[in-house]
Amino acid sequence: MITTYWVAFRTLIIKEILRFSRIWVQTLLPPAITMALYFIIFGKLIGEQIGDMEGFRYINFIVPGLILMSVISNSYANTVSSFYFSRWNKHIDELLIAPVPNWLILAGFVGGGVARGVSVGIIVTIVASFFSDLAIHSYAVTLTVFVLTSILFSLAGFINGVFANNFDDISIIPTFVLTPLTYLGGVFYSISLLSDFWQTVSMANPVLYMVNAFRYGLLGVSDISLPLGLSIIIGFILALGFYALSLMRRGVGIKS
Amino acid sequence: MFAVKITDLTKRYAKGEEALKGIDLTVSAGDFFALLGPNGAGKSTTIGILSSLVNKSSGTIEVFGHDLEKEPELAKSCIGLVPQEFNFNQFEPVDEILINQAGFYGIPRAEAKQRAEHYLKKLSLWDKRKAQARELSGGMKRRLMIARALVHNPKLLILDEPTAGVDIEIRRSMWSFLKEINQAGTTIILTTHYLEEAESLCRNIAIIDKGVIIENTSMTSMLRRLNQEVFVLDTEDAIDDLPTLKGFELTQVGESSFEVSVAKESGLNRLFSALNEADITVLSMRNKQNRLEQLFIDMVGKKS
Numbered sequence: 001m002i003t004t005y006w007v008a009f010r011t012l013i014i015k016e017i018l019r020f021s022r023i024w025v026q027t028l029l030p031p032a033i034t035m036a037l038y039f040i041i042f043g044k045l046i047g048e049q050i051g052d053m054e055g056f057r058y059i060n061f062i063v064p065g066l067i068l069m070s071v072i073s074n075s076y077a078n079t080v081s082s083f084y085f086s087r088w089n090k091h092i093d094e095l096l097i098a099p100v101p102n103w104l105i106l107a108g109f110v111g112g113g114v115a116r117g118v119s120v121g122i123i124v125t126i127v128a129s130f131f132s133d134l135a136i137h138s139y140a141v142t143l144t145v146f147v148l149t150s151i152l153f154s155l156a157g158f159i160n161g162v163f164a165n166n167f168d169d170i171s172i173i174p175t176f177v178l179t180p181l182t183y184l185g186g187v188f189y190s191i192s193l194l195s196d197f198w199q200t201v202s203m204a205n206p207v208l209y210m211v212n213a214f215r216y217g218l219l220g221v222s223d224i225s226l227p228l229g230l231s232i233i234i235g236f237i238l239a240l241g242f243y244a245l246s247l248m249r250r251g252v253g254i255k256s
Numbered sequence: 257m258f259a260v261k262i263t264d265l266t267k268r269y270a271k272g273e274e275a276l277k278g279i280d281l282t283v284s285a286g287d288f289f290a291l292l293g294p295n296g297a298g299k300s301t302t303i304g305i306l307s308s309l310v311n312k313s314s315g316t317i318e319v320f321g322h323d324l325e326k327e328p329e330l331a332k333s334c335i336g337l338v339p340q341e342f343n344f345n346q347f348e349p350v351d352e353i354l355i356n357q358a359g360f361y362g363i364p365r366a367e368a369k370q371r372a373e374h375y376l377k378k379l380s381l382w383d384k385r386k387a388q389a390r391e392l393s394g395g396m397k398r399r400l401m402i403a404r405a406l407v408h409n410p411k412l413l414i415l416d417e418p419t420a421g422v423d424i425e426i427r428r429s430m431w432s433f434l435k436e437i438n439q440a441g442t443t444i445i446l447t448t449h450y451l452e453e454a455e456s457l458c459r460n461i462a463i464i465d466k467g468v469i470i471e472n473t474s475m476t477s478m479l480r481r482l483n484q485e486v487f488v489l490d491t492e493d494a495i496d497d498l499p500t501l502k503g504f505e506l507t508q509v510g511e512s513s514f515e516v517s518v519a520k521e522s523g524l525n526r527l528f529s530a531l532n533e534a535d536i537t538v539l540s541m542r543n544k545q546n547r548l549e550q551l552f553i554d555m556v557g558k559k560s
């Protein structure tokens with residue numbers, strides 16, 4: 001049975017990777033262009049006027065946040081669009097009738113999200129290396145946060161895909177929730193610049209912990225403690241993972 | 257051995273509609289079984305529950321001895337489904353649809369490619385293997401769904417109106433293909449609105465109406481119940497005045513054709529003797545209505 005599961009998982013991952021690779025102009029190219037513009041405008045043009053932040057050139061300071069922002073948005077976008085489209089087009093039936101348990105279906109879609117998140121993350125990192133002095137303080141922390149954040153937002157995208165009833169529903173959360181949380185999650189600034197009140201408010205933003213944990217991995221500085229950041233990411237992964245599985249067990253959005 | 261054993265299956269949808277009211281049904285291994293019923297009778301709900309696409313409210317289903325709830329993976333691996341609506345990714349190449357489906361059943365990629373080639377050739381889709389599914393014609397899409405359902409060599413094939421919207425030539429070729437795989441040992445459950453299809457293919461039959469099985473028998477014993485058949489006869493010469501034949505009811509439908517209603521006990525020999533005596537030469541003869549269709553309408557009509 002383990003071999004059967006492995007073949008099914010591998011099939012689902014290959015299918016997902018082929019899906020986003022076929023439309024690379026829509027999935028892989030835009031983040032590279034957008035991030036190059038961020039680096040030019042915020043890093044070079046405006047950043048030169050800002051000076052150092054937390055002891056780093058401004059462009060070096062924002063690189064971790066921008067890479068993670070790409071990972072977050074692309075992991076989320078991949079699972080929400082892929083899962084919702086499979087429901088809308090009904091080809092989710094191919095998986096539901098097959099001897100594939102729910103956890104494996106979830107793992108396959110999340111794996112696809114991680115594959116795209118990581119691919120885009122690597123592309124953006126390569127683009128960043130042309131504009132900044134990219135150095136890695138801790139490979140272990142960098143890779144751990146990179147992958148865990150991708151898993152977390154792939155799960156979130158999956159849940160959005162379960163509840164979406166039309167194509168508008170898959171863009172509402174990214175536009176009105178994800179983007180503000182990411183921009184206010186310390187991508188472009190250190191929260192030490194904020195007043196005590198806004199620092200406290202910022203602490204309620206889970207993206208802040210991810211951005212800072214990732215920044216620690218690359219630069220060795222962070223506004224929050226690393227263990228707390230990692231605990232929050234893992235806590236969210238477990239909570240969203242169990243919730244997604246309970247939705248699947250009840251057949252929400254996929255069975256009548 | 258039973259291919260399918262359904263016990264006291266009920267389904268109540270969220271809006272309160274009771275689609276299945278405790279049905280019991282068994283299908284023997286190797287059978288070619290028809291599940292018929294009018295629209296909204298519960299056929300698709302039964303098929304949906306059997307193929308794990310619809311949640312049941314209560315009851316049990318066993319597939320080749322495996323309880324669908326307790327041993328879902330074993331039960332599911334026995335089933336191949338050809339649904340009513342196209343449900344493949346329209347943007348995926350044809351061969352990938354089959355290779356992926358095989359993969360979901362644990363068939364390694366190299367073997368999956370061989371099986372995909374076999375079934376695509378068998379169903380005359382090999383030339384289209386690299387085309388996106390949306391580029392196929394309606395008949396090709398139906399054949400693609402059959403190929404996809406067979407790629408893991410299921411012991412049970414469920415076909416939910418597989419020939420809907422398919423032209424007669426393709427329908428006939430699909431029938432002969434289905435007969436072939438049934439003869440090779442695959443159990444087939446078929447739902448269809450073409451009762452001629454059920455009559456010519458299936459050995460056993462169940463009729464479901466308003467969520468209840470109202471008939472479950474062999475096709476032969478079902479057809480034996482037909483007490484009266486209506487035939488259309490074409491004559492050599494034009495008929496000016498239809499004769500009165502004792503025991504038969506004749507109605508003129510054209511210059512040289514008429515309908516005759518024949519009761520089971522009268523027999524066709526008597527009819528032809530009477531026509532001979534009336535000096536009418538018959539060139540051809542056909543059933544006005546499919547025999548099963550006549551029975552089906554009678555049975556479902558009586559219940560409603």
